[in-house]
Amino acid sequence: MIIDTSQIEQIFLVCGKTDLRKGNDGLAGIVEEQYALDPYSQALYLFCGTRKDRFKALYWDGDGFLLLYKRLENGRLQWPTNQLAIRRLDPRQLVRLLSGWALDPTVHKICPPGH
Numbered sequence: 001m002i003i004d005t006s007q008i009e010q011i012f013l014v015c016g017k018t019d020l021r022k023g024n025d026g027l028a029g030i031v032e033e034q035y036a037l038d039p040y041s042q043a044l045y046l047f048c049g050t051r052k053d054r055f056k057a058l059y060w061d062g063d064g065f066l067l068l069y070k071r072l073e074n075g076r077l078q079w080p081t082n083q084l085a086i087r088r089l090d091p092r093q094l095v096r097l098l099s100g101w102a103l104d105p106t107v108h109k110i111c112p113p114g115h
Helices: 024-035 091-096
Strands: 010-014 043-048 055-061 065-071 086-089
Touching: 010 024, 010 091, 024 043, 024 055, 024 065, 086 091
Parallel strands: 010 043
Antiparallel strands: 010 086, 043 055, 055 065
16 A cells, blocks of 8 residues: 555544645645644545545655545445534544445445435
8 A cells, every 4th residue: 555554643534525626735725724733744634525426635654745536436425514524533434435435334335326
C-alpha cells in the first residue's frame, strides 16, 4: 500500500459534500480553515463528492501530500451528510469504507444505483 497505515495517527472523514475538483492545496485549506486541524500531521483526511460514488483522501507523508482518489463502479457510499461536521474514524471503519461497505456494521453494503 502507498500509505503505511501504522504511521497514521488519526483518520478524519469530512462529512457532507466537497468539491472534488480541489487538489492538494484546496483540500488542505478546508482542513485548516473549516476544521482548525493540521493537514501536515500524521492524519488521513477523507472527502466525498456530490454523487457519493467517489472520494478523495489527503495524507501528508513527511515530504509531500499524497492525494488518493477512488470511484466506485457500482453503487454509492453511505457518507454522513452534515455539511459542517468532521467525523473521526478508527482503522476498522477505514477498511470498511475502502472496501465499499458502510462505516458502521449496522448499515448494509453500499446502496445500488438509483436508491
